[in-house]
Amino acid sequence: MSKGGSDTMHITFWGTRGSISTPGSSTEKYGGNTSCISLQHADTTIILDAGTGIRNLGIDLFNQLKQNNIPLKLHLFLSHTHWDHIQGLPFFVPAYLKGVQLAIYGSPKKEAFLESILQRQMDVNYFPVEMNALAADISINEISEEKLNIGGLTIDWQEQVYHPGGCVRYRFTVGNKKAVYATDVELDKMFDQRNKTSKSKSLQKEYLKFIHSADLLIADGQYTTEEYPTKIGYGHTSIPLIIETAYQQKVKQLAIFHHEPQHSDSMLDKLCSQFTQKYASKDPPMTVFWAREGMTIPV
Amino acid sequence: MNISKTVRNKRRPAASKSSQATPEDISKLSSTMQIPIVAVAEGIDVKSTSHLEILQPNQPPLKIELGRDEIIIGRIGECSIYLPFSNVSREHARIFGKGEEFLIEDLNSTNGTFVNGVKISRCILRSNDQIRIGDTRIQFVQQKFRV
Numbered sequence: 001m002s003k004g005g006s007d008t009m010h011i012t013f014w015g016t017r018g019s020i021s022t023p024g025s026s027t028e029k030y031g032g033n034t035s036c037i038s039l040q041h042a043d044t045t046i047i048l049d050a051g052t053g054i055r056n057l058g059i060d061l062f063n064q065l066k067q068n069n070i071p072l073k074l075h076l077f078l079s080h081t082h083w084d085h086i087q088g089l090p091f092f093v094p095a096y097l098k099g100v101q102l103a104i105y106g107s108p109k110k111e112a113f114l115e116s117i118l119q120r121q122m123d124v125n126y127f128p129v130e131m132n133a134l135a136a137d138i139s140i141n142e143i144s145e146e147k148l149n150i151g152g153l154t155i156d157w158q159e160q161v162y163h164p165g166g167c168v169r170y171r172f173t174v175g176n177k178k179a180v181y182a183t184d185v186e187l188d189k190m191f192d193q194r195n196k197t198s199k200s201k202s203l204q205k206e207y208l209k210f211i212h213s214a215d216l217l218i219a220d221g222q223y224t225t226e227e228y229p230t231k232i233g234y235g236h237t238s239i240p241l242i243i244e245t246a247y248q249q250k251v252k253q254l255a256i257f258h259h260e261p262q263h264s265d266s267m268l269d270k271l272c273s274q275f276t277q278k279y280a281s282k283d284p285p286m287t288v289f290w291a292r293e294g295m296t297i298p299v
Numbered sequence: 300m301n302i303s304k305t306v307r308n309k310r311r312p313a314a315s316k317s318s319q320a321t322p323e324d325i326s327k328l329s330s331t332m333q334i335p336i337v338a339v340a341e342g343i344d345v346k347s348t349s350h351l352e353i354l355q356p357n358q359p360p361l362k363i364e365l366g367r368d369e370i371i372i373g374r375i376g377e378c379s380i381y382l383p384f385s386n387v388s389r390e391h392a393r394i395f396g397k398g399e400e401f402l403i404e405d406l407n408s409t410n411g412t413f414v415n416g417v418k419i420s421r422c423i424l425r426s427n428d429q430i431r432i433g434d435t436r437i438q439f440v441q442q443k444f445r446v
Contacts, residue, residue: 010420012421028425029425253417272415276415276416280416287416287417287418289415289416289417292425293423294400294402294422294423295414295417295419295421295422295423296419296420296421296422297417297418297419297420298405298418298419298420
């Protein structure tokens, strides 16, 4: 793959579906695996979420290891621990390999410790291999610092309260390039006109500042305007709202993510054609696309 | 709710031994020919044909069938798809097969490779994807069928 300039981040979608994996011929184009993205910058490998898409990423990393014999140092950032963001972890091949370093990061504000949440997923009642038996060198970290520096990347994060149980958004900066991962948040609630408290105004401002002028924003766009009224409180955003909010904040490229399981390829194609052209022809233009498995974007 | 009671209530009385049908009885009643499942699975094969339709400015459309050989798209004469334009890099992008899929990869070009309007480093191609390299439009067309 082309490496681009030294500041280039290569972002690959391994799983783009929300809620539950949806295999089948009607989801072949955009993909049926749940949330997983990799971000490669020089020798640094960041993974965002461990939905079922992480299985294919694991196979790809294993093949790289066989080919190059360069030890894997992986950094997995979890937005939250709902199933569709952690369920692939027990099937992640590098976790079973001695010599692999896997650092997992997540919110410090969970009621239970992150380590115990992940361990419970691999309890013998749910999965035959316990987490303690994994051969990789795994560290589980509840993030305490405001900013992290890994390789040439600076990573900052914020809690997103408009999702049941909470969720973390992350921003990755290299030089003047910024990529933001802000999935699983109900912006329709965040920007509800009835929200007039100073706390809610402050949360709105924080969000807008966080995504402002991002070179790539990967954002929750699970529902259509017609679907949203029956999904209030589920913690996901309606598509026109995230697109317009991103445009107002001068986002350069927006990847709609966390696709609704009921949305087929043909429906996502229709949504794509409805919005992509409209925002490409604006001045200034914004690229809007629906994230699909197997696509790598340079940022 | 008393769960054990509910479960007990749901238990059906066991059928008497004499009324139970044996596998032999069932096969006698069946008029369907039995085919081992392995034979059924081995008999199905997924085939696909894939090609590119190239639209260059002021040129008639060109069709290129995709096979096992890698295709290089670029400005130099050695490229499989030769695009002699200043906004195309010498070796701009490549298309190659991997398993049952075709991928396109940008070769660190100056002006980028686009799939459906999105600048990509690499992308698995799906039927009717529109590739743009310079001013040239290339459509990827794939048909899959079971034989």
